[in-house]
Amino acid sequence: MKINQTPTNIPAGDQQAFTATLGVAANGTVGVTYYDLRQNDAAPGLPTNAWLVHCSANCANASSWGNEAHVGGPFDLEQAADAGGYFVGDYEGMTTSGNVFQPFFGMAVNRATDPSDAFFATLP
Numbered sequence: 001m002k003i004n005q006t007p008t009n010i011p012a013g014d015q016q017a018f019t020a021t022l023g024v025a026a027n028g029t030v031g032v033t034y035y036d037l038r039q040n041d042a043a044p045g046l047p048t049n050a051w052l053v054h055c056s057a058n059c060a061n062a063s064s065w066g067n068e069a070h071v072g073g074p075f076d077l078e079q080a081a082d083a084g085g086y087f088v089g090d091y092e093g094m095t096t097s098g099n100v101f102q103p104f105f106g107m108a109v110n111r112a113t114d115p116s117d118a119f120f121a122t123l124p
Contacts, residue, residue, distance in 0.1 A: 049073035
């Protein structure tokens with residue numbers, strides 16, 4: 001079931017959502033973060049953003065997922081280290097504090113000097 005909110009009216013390759021993390025808040029709300037390529041265009045680079053979407057009830061229904069929030073980016077995924085593909089790290093995760101989601105995620109910076117850094121956000 002697709003729960004990401006990546007637009008479907010863009011080229012199919014840019015509709016990808018990937019590297020999801022999951023958290024459950026104290027009130028039972030389920031949150032999922034993911035990266036997507038919705039801002040990609042013909043310009044050089046591969047603009048990538050991190051997003052959070054959540055569901056409070058009936059989470060087996062795709063239409064129950066929404067309230068998308070921007071977590072981080074855009075960053076140029078092509079600046080990430082090459083590990084058989086662009087790699088911002090395998091350190092993504094999410095904690096919660098009460099009803100607040102706290103994603104931990106990587107973003108590419110500069111392949112030559114600092115391929116990626118880790119970031120932390122707090123989202124109600």
